[in-house]
Amino acid sequence: MNCILKAKNLYFSYSKESVLEDVSFCVEERDFFAITGPNGGGKSTLIKIILGILKPQKGGVSIDSSLDRNIDFGYVPQNTNINLEFPITVLDVVLMGNGSKHKSKRGLLSIKYSKLEIECAKHSLKKVGMENYLNNKISDLSGGQRQRVMIARAICSHPKILILDEPTSSIDINGQKEIYKLLKDLNKELTIIVVTHDLKVISNYADKVLYINRKGYMHNLDDNRFKLDRDGHFCEVELMQMLGAKDA
Ligand SMILES: Nc1ncnc2c1ncn2[C@@H]1O[C@H](COP(=O)(O)OP(=O)(O)O)[C@@H](O)[C@H]1O
Ligand SMILES: [Mg+2]
Known part of the structure; x- marks a missing residue:
C-alpha cells in the first residue's frame, strides 16, 4: 500500500x-476515506491530530x-462559526481562507486581495456551483449552500487532501446529497477524508472506513460487498454490523 x-x-x-488508543490506518492517494463512530468516540480529535x-x-x-500540511491540506471544521449577523459576502468568506497570508492590524476586511486571489476564489466557487452568489450575504444562503462555500474556501489553495468533519450535520436531505455529489466529483482530483454518521454515504462513496470508538477499526470497502442495492436497507444493516462487530 x-x-x-x-x-x-x-x-x-x-x-x-x-481518547484514542492504538489507532492505525493508511490513506492512499484519491481515497474517499470515511471516519465514523459514536459521539465522543474521538473522531474530531483524530482530525486535529491529522492536521x-x-x-x-x-x-x-x-x-x-x-506533502506540506500548510498547503496541501484543506479543512472544513465541524461547526463553522460564521457569525450570521455579520454582513459578509460569499466572496469574502472564500478569500478569508487565505487570511493567514495577510496579517493585517486593521482586520481581515480591510485587506486588499490581489486580482489573482480573487480569480482563484471565483474559480473555486464555480467548482462548487456557487459562482452566481459571489456578492450575496452568507447569511442569506441555505445551510447546504453555505457549506458549499466553506468547501470552496478549503479548496481555494488547491489542496491535495480535503478533510471535512461532519459536513452535512445541519443540512436538509437534498442539501446533503448535493454535498456528497460534489465531494465525489472533487474526489477525481483529490483525496477526501470525511467524518460522517451517514451509512448510505459510507456504503455509496467510501473506499475505506475507519470506525473510531477510542480504538480504531479499519475496513476496506473497495470489494463492492457493501454497495447498496436499489432498496438500500440490507447492505446498510450489514455494514452497521460489520462496523460495530469488533467494538465489544
Ligand atoms: N479540548 C478538549 N479538552 C478535553 N477533552 C476533550 C476536548 N475535546 C474533546 N474532548 C473529549 O474527548 C473525547 C472525544 O471527543 P471528540 O474527538 O470531539 O469526539 P467525536 O468527534 O467523535 O464526537 C470526548 O470524551 C470529549 O469530551
Ligand atoms: Mg466531532
Missing part, C-alpha cells in the same frame, strides 16, 4: 482518560514527503 498519510499505534489523551493541531502522546501520523 502506498500511504500518503499513515497513523501508527497512535495514543492520545487530553487528561488522564485516554497537526494536536500532538499524540505516543505514535503519530506521518505524511508523504511530497
Whole structure:
C-alpha cells in the first residue's frame, strides 16, 4: 500500500482518560476515506491530530514527503462559526481562507486581495456551483449552500487532501446529497477524508472506513460487498454490523 498519510499505534489523551488508543490506518492517494463512530468516540480529535493541531502522546501520523500540511491540506471544521449577523459576502468568506497570508492590524476586511486571489476564489466557487452568489450575504444562503462555500474556501489553495468533519450535520436531505455529489466529483482530483454518521454515504462513496470508538477499526470497502442495492436497507444493516462487530 502506498500511504500518503499513515497513523501508527497512535495514543492520545487530553487528561488522564485516554481518547484514542492504538489507532492505525493508511490513506492512499484519491481515497474517499470515511471516519465514523459514536459521539465522543474521538473522531474530531483524530482530525486535529491529522492536521497537526494536536500532538499524540505516543505514535503519530506521518505524511508523504511530497506533502506540506500548510498547503496541501484543506479543512472544513465541524461547526463553522460564521457569525450570521455579520454582513459578509460569499466572496469574502472564500478569500478569508487565505487570511493567514495577510496579517493585517486593521482586520481581515480591510485587506486588499490581489486580482489573482480573487480569480482563484471565483474559480473555486464555480467548482462548487456557487459562482452566481459571489456578492450575496452568507447569511442569506441555505445551510447546504453555505457549506458549499466553506468547501470552496478549503479548496481555494488547491489542496491535495480535503478533510471535512461532519459536513452535512445541519443540512436538509437534498442539501446533503448535493454535498456528497460534489465531494465525489472533487474526489477525481483529490483525496477526501470525511467524518460522517451517514451509512448510505459510507456504503455509496467510501473506499475505506475507519470506525473510531477510542480504538480504531479499519475496513476496506473497495470489494463492492457493501454497495447498496436499489432498496438500500440490507447492505446498510450489514455494514452497521460489520462496523460495530469488533467494538465489544
Ligand atoms: N479540548 C478538549 N479538552 C478535553 N477533552 C476533550 C476536548 N475535546 C474533546 N474532548 C473529549 O474527548 C473525547 C472525544 O471527543 P471528540 O474527538 O470531539 O469526539 P467525536 O468527534 O467523535 O464526537 C470526548 O470524551 C470529549 O469530551
Ligand atoms: Mg466531532
